[in-house]
Amino acid sequence: MSTLALHTAIPRGLRRPSLLLRPGLLSAQNTPRRYFSDVNPTPIFHFTETEDMLKESVGRFAREVILPKVREMDENEMMDKSIVEQLFEQGLMGVEVEEAYGGSGMGFGAVVVAIEELARIDPSVSVLVDVHNTLVNIAFRTYGSAVLKKKYLPKLATGTVGSFCLSEPASGSDAFALQTKAVKSESGGSYKITGQKMWITNAAESEIFIVFANIAPERGYKGITAFVVEKGMPGFNIAKKEKKLGIKASSTCVLTFDDVEVPAENLLGKEGEGDKYAISLLNEGRIGIAAQMTGLALGAWENAVKYVWNERKQFGQYIGDFQGMQFQIAQGRT
Ligand SMILES: Cc1cc2nc3c(=O)[nH]c(=O)nc-3n(C[C@H](O)[C@H](O)[C@H](O)COP(=O)(O)OP(=O)(O)OC[C@H]3O[C@@H](n4cnc5c(N)ncnc54)[C@H](O)[C@@H]3O)c2cc1C
Structure with missing residues (x-):
């Protein structure tokens, strides 16, 4: 998991439910809570309730909508337009953008969670979201004049890639x-x-x-x-x-x-x-890329686990039942 990324998860307050999230779940739910790693009982970082929910819903979106298209997109070296449209619909292209400009009004921690979850399924989609949020939107939000913000942020949050x-x-x-x-x-x-x-x-x-x-x-x-x-x-x-x-x-x-x-x-x-x-922008962008890499690593590990315990048999048993394989899986997780 992305300890580096999650240490940066500083909730700036959720002003509006993301389109991803069920209405009603968000009021007064932004209190950080402890997260216990399943391999280490020591609390090492905190997700907010909102980030937990975002993680679940982005993960579901990635599995249900992106996963079926990953191979085709990779072979064609082409991003599927409908995926990009749905990223906008889901509020993932304006995670930190203020709701006044049509964004989701969430914090940087939420961006990182979304990037990592997407990368578990497809690092290409993840980097599209990463660059757009952590290098482009933030540039307008931080350095843009009132005119530029008004002109470009609503587009960037709702339908135009940067x-x-x-x-x-x-x-x-x-x-x-x-x-x-x-x-x-x-x-x-x-x-x-x-x-x-x-x-x-x-x-x-x-x-x-x-x-x-x-x-x-x-x-x-x-x-x-x-x-x-x-x-x-x-x-x-x-x-x-x-x-x-x-x-x-x-x-x-x-x-x-x-x-x-x-x-x-x-x-x-x-x-x-x-x-x-x-x-300054690259400081944030690099954390986004780190989240993409940890998501990619986690996704690779999860696929390896599925393969060794559900698919590949040798000598009459799943190869994951051999201790030598278990060492590798355990080392890969930590
Ligand atoms: C997939 C991809 C997407 C990208 N997207 C963007 C983008 O959206 N926008 C954008 O502006 N750029 C983008 N880049 C460019 C990226 O920022 C550069 O690749 C990066 O800055 C490194 O530059 P370089 O590839 O020219 O490597 P070089 O600068 O040539 O470096 C080559 C090697 O030399 C090492 N090196 C260089 N200087 C030193 C030093 N002083 N001391 C020790 N070692 C050193 C480097 O660490 C590296 O290992 C992208 C690159 C890739 C591969």
């Missing part, structure tokens, strides 16, 4: 060496973005892109600035989709920007503050 675009061919770990440039117009009414981004998750499904570009390369990372770019803006192209070894249904694309004109109101936060925003 991407976070920092990496480039020559800047991965060294993210602030990015070469995409933005030039402000003389009137100050717009910026023109030119450059290339790489490995952008959700790009094939997204319509809203947070793009980091440098408005003053001579000032190094101090020129990095965040912008909101929309699919369809002239000069913006969602190019090659990468072929990957895993999470194949999750799109990872190259993006190109050729003098893409972005209105000044699409500046996210302040000029030259993009480096700080990226670092």
Whole structure:
């Protein structure tokens, strides 16, 4: 289980029942309670009642709706559109977004629980939800102007996928060496973005892109600035989709920007503050990825258990009845 992720589960209060949850169950139910691991009786972290219920309902949704499509999506390297629609319907694409903007109004702990539960069944679907919630929605909520929040958060919470675009061919770990440039117009009414981004998750499904570009390369990372770019803006192209070894249904694309004109109101936060925003956002995004990985590990373990005790027999017995297999299963769980 994701001790790391769950230690971060800080309920910010549930203002509105998620669409996932049964009405009536939520009033005064947000008190943290102890969770006892089934292999270790010591309480190590706490879920709120709400997070417990969310975990159960997301798990059910993943098993009933996503599981039947996992193989097909993986083989076709394509996210099923109806799954994305249902993620929105279930409130999973706006977990932390305030209800005033159409979100579920829950806390970061709930996001982490949802990401982990989805990853137990399909890490591709999980990463789509992860990036959208922990890198895109949060960017608007934290740094967006009132205009940007009003314009984009309702879309992001209810029907439009988003991407976070920092990496480039020559800047991965060294993210602030990015070469995409933005030039402000003389009137100050717009910026023109030119450059290339790489490995952008959700790009094939997204319509809203947070793009980091440098408005003053001579000032190094101090020129990095965040912008909101929309699919369809002239000069913006969602190019090659990468072929990957895993999470194949999750799109990872190259993006190109050729003098893409972005209105000044699409500046996210302040000029030259993009480096700080990226670092801060990635702190949350990394916890989301950790939850995806722990969900994946748990799902793999659960499938192994099913296989050794319900499916595979050798020498007249389930292979899980051999002690050597039991050692491995036990080690895998701890
Ligand atoms: C599936 C997938 C989805 C992605 N989605 C997105 C996305 O949505 N948005 C986005 O902006 N980016 C995305 N990325 C890019 C991701 O952020 C980069 O892959 C990551 O930043 C690492 O960069 P790199 O792959 O260029 O590796 P490199 O930077 O080339 O690093 C290669 C190796 O060198 C090591 N290394 C590098 N620098 C140091 C150092 N100083 N000291 C010691 N070791 C070092 C690294 O740890 C790594 O092991 C995605 C990548 C993948 C694979």
